[in-house]
Amino acid sequence: MTGRRSFLKTATGAGALVTLGQMGGLPGVTAAEARLPAHLVRFHPDIEPLVRLLEETPREKVLEEVAIRVRQGLSYREVLAALLLAGVRNVQPRPVGFKFHAVLVVNSAHLASLASPDSERWLPIFWAIDQFKSSQAANVREGNWLMGRVDEAAVPKGHQAREAFIKAMDNWDESAADAAVVGLTRTAGANELFEIFARYGARDFRDIGHKAIYVANSFRTLEVIGWQHAEAVLRSLAYALLDRSGAKENPAKADLAADRPFRQNVEAVKAIREGWLAGKMEAGATKEMLQGLRTASAQESSELTMKLLNDGIAPQSLFDAYFEGAGELMMRAPGIVSLHAVTFTNAIHYAWNRVQDDETRRLLLLQNAAFLPLFRGDRPDEGTRIDALEPVTPEATGDEAVAEIFAEISEDRLLAARKMLGYLEKGGSAQAISDAARRLVFLKGTNSHDYKFSSAVLEDHEQLSPPWRDGLLAAGAFYFRGSGERDNELVGRIRGALEK
Incomplete structure (x- = not known):
């Protein structure tokens, strides 16, 4: 779809947004100014002016305009809500990546x-505003897709919405899914919706894991800004999950490689033993799973996961292997595909912890296992192994050791990783590493992956069992920003805007 059309035809009245009061001093908007083209989705009058401000202010001025309102009292939560909604209305979620990273x-x-x-x-929030303006411009160049109103006549009644949505998603029916998700969002709770979306986010390997990432990130942001924002966000999400990546065949009626692991694993989960959650932690099982991820096919990796679960191994031991395996891919081939092995596993782990349905939890484990070999591709089992990384003690100690490590990242990432491991094994502070990594993203980050990767690794580090934590954090050195890199020019601009 091109031009100012969208996959959706109407705006919803529900999905009202957090009341912004006086919008932190936002100037009044006349009725004429606030009027949107009739075919576009619209938000509650309290949030619409702020969304419009982000949409319509030129990139070279938007940070300063938002800063004025922040100094006048506009809250963090209000800005976050408007930022997400502006992105949802102005950036096509296909492919689920590239400009959609905004x-x-x-x-x-x-x-x-x-x-x-x-x-x-x-x-980080002002950086994300600038990223939105960049993506908005790219969206205009590529056809100016905009989210429109839903066809209210097609929205199913509340008691029919769940079945209608599942049927539409199973059949890859975009228009039916759009109408059904509106009915479902208006009647179902957040937990019920997440249970449904989590399965579809992990259904296929198109868009290298971004579908699962979008599921996790959209729900997590809605938890902060308020569920009343959900309708437009979940319409965007449903449309993204139905992206076929250019395939002409309907995946529901074809045997396509991207869908095969899910179809196999939907049946395979039935063979996992009862009581599988009450397994035992075992480092040997983690090593066995990690080795499998290095060489196994998607199906073999799922089968190994099932075997270990049926042998009484705890899911945590498997997630330890998944996190380590994703980190090892980054060490061996730093780049976009390996990076998404990390962020995908982060998203699946979040979903696994949140869902309650037993079958869905089993399925997410098997899908995570199956997809990691797909991220690996045909690369041979060669190069540095995360569990064999040799530590090197930094020359400095304390804060100076952390500075030495991040300076080394700019020169030799493998050595930096070894020094980070040596620092941590000598009792160094993981928190100091995390703080430095985040600060350098602020100062030197230039793209969304800097934020996505660092947030995932620093969060996942806390989720691993102690024997495995340090290795994953050390693997982060292969993508963290180094202190010797050039500063991001936005930092000075943001600080100047906020301090005026």
Whole structure:
């Protein structure tokens, strides 16, 4: 779809947004100014002016305009809500990546902001505003897709919405899914919706894991800004999950490689033993799973996961292997595909912890196992192994050792990783490493992947069992920003805008 048309035809009245009060001093908007083209999705009048401000202010002025309103009292939560909604309305979620990272990165920027000192808390969010303006411009160049109104006449009644949505998603029916998700969002709770979306996010390997990432990040952001924003966000999400990546065949009626692991694993989960959650932690099982990820096919990796679960191994031991395996891919071939092995596993782990349905939890484990070999591709089992990384003790100690490590990242990432491991094994502070990594993303990050990767690794480091944590954090050195890199020009601009 091109031009100012969208996959959707109407706006919803429900999905009202957080009341912004006086919008932190936002100037009044006349009725004529606030009027949107009739075919576009629209938001509640309290949030619409702020969304319009982000949409319509030129990139070279938007940070300063938002900063004025922040100084007048506009809240963090209000800005975060408007940022997500502006992205949802103005950036096509297909492919689920590239320019759409303006939406995908919002949760990562928020996580970075939460972990920041007060003096730097706005930096990730203002960076994300600038990223939105860049993606908005790209969207215009590529056809100016915009989210429109839903066809209200097609929205199913509340008691029919769940079945209608599942049927539409199973059949890859875009228009039916759009109408059904509106009915479902208006009647179902957040947990019920997440249970459904989590399965579809892990259904196929198109868009190298971005579908699962979008599921996790959209729900996590909605938890912060309020469920009343959900309708437009979940319409965008449903449309993204139905992306076929150019395939002419309907995946529901074809045997396509991207869909095969899910179809196999939907049946395979039935063979996992009862009581599988009450397994035992075992380092040997983690090593066995990690070795399997290096050489096994997608199906073999799923089968090994099933075997270990049926042998009484705890899911945590398997996730330890998944995290380590994803980190090892980054060490061996730093780049976009390997990076998404990390962020995909982060998203699946979040979903696995949140869903309650037993079958879905089994399925997510098997899908994570199956997809990691797909991220690996045909690369041979060669190069540095994450569990064989040799530690090197930094020459400095304390804060100076951390500085030495991040200076080394700019020169020799493998040596930096070894020094990080040596620092941690000598009792160094993982928190100091995390703080430095985040600060350097603020100062030197230039793209959404800087935020997505660092947020995932620093969060996942806390989720691993102690024997495996340090290795994953050390693997982060293969993508973290180094202190010797050039500063991001936005930082000075943001600080100047906020301090005026």
